[in-house]
Amino acid sequence: MKNIVILISGGGSNMAAIVRTSLRDDWARRFGAKVVAVVSNKASAPGLELARAHGLATAVVEHKAFAAAPDPRAAFDAELAKVVDGYEPALVVLAGFMRILTPGFVERYTGRMVNIHPSLLPAFAGLNTYQRALDAGCCFAGATVHQVITELDHGPILGQAVVPVLPGDTAQILAARVLTQEHLLYPRVIADLLQKL
Ligand code: GRF
DSSP states (O other): EEEEEEEEOOOHHHHHHHHHHHHHHTHHHSSSSEEEEEEOOOTTTTHHHHHHTTEEEEOOGGGGTTSSSSSSSHHHHHHHHHHHHHOOEEEEESSOOOEEEEEHHHHTTTTTTEEEEESOOTTTTTHHHHHHHTTOOOOEEEEEEEEEEESSTOOEEEEEHHHHHHOTHHHHHHHHHHHHHHHHHHHHHHHHHHHOO
């Protein structure tokens, strides 16, 4: 079985969309793949409850617990890798996972770790993507699924979804429009990837 481990920090709506699609489209039979665990860097992430409701294993590696380590990022990533590796992942899916990962962590999962970013990369890497798209006067916005490389929000693009920017849009309105498309895009791209893994 190709195990999928999903990393989250917050609401987990993309995670839930991936889990729902994997069950609806029977990824176990079609690709020999299944979501086995959801890991969060925050115990308070609402997505953890959602994952448990789906009967998935969950784990928490609190990044704050490593604040006093000589190299907090490296210490957190080492523990995170230990937990993730415990689920023997064929694919690691970052779904609203709001931590910058060290090169060591990224290299460990090269070619088998993907991320979703709420902009049409290479435009607007980083934060506040919706407001930046509005400020730039963009006519379109969207989301990108990409392979994860050491440079933040870069890496080979695996798929994109485009939405229009409409008169009267606020960052919040635009974010909701993009998120709806993310829920379709991310499972579709992962299904494509699973056929090749
Ligand atoms: C999404 O907008 C995603 O693009 C970004 O973080 C958000 C996560 O939302 N990386 P959710 O936790 O999946 O609901």
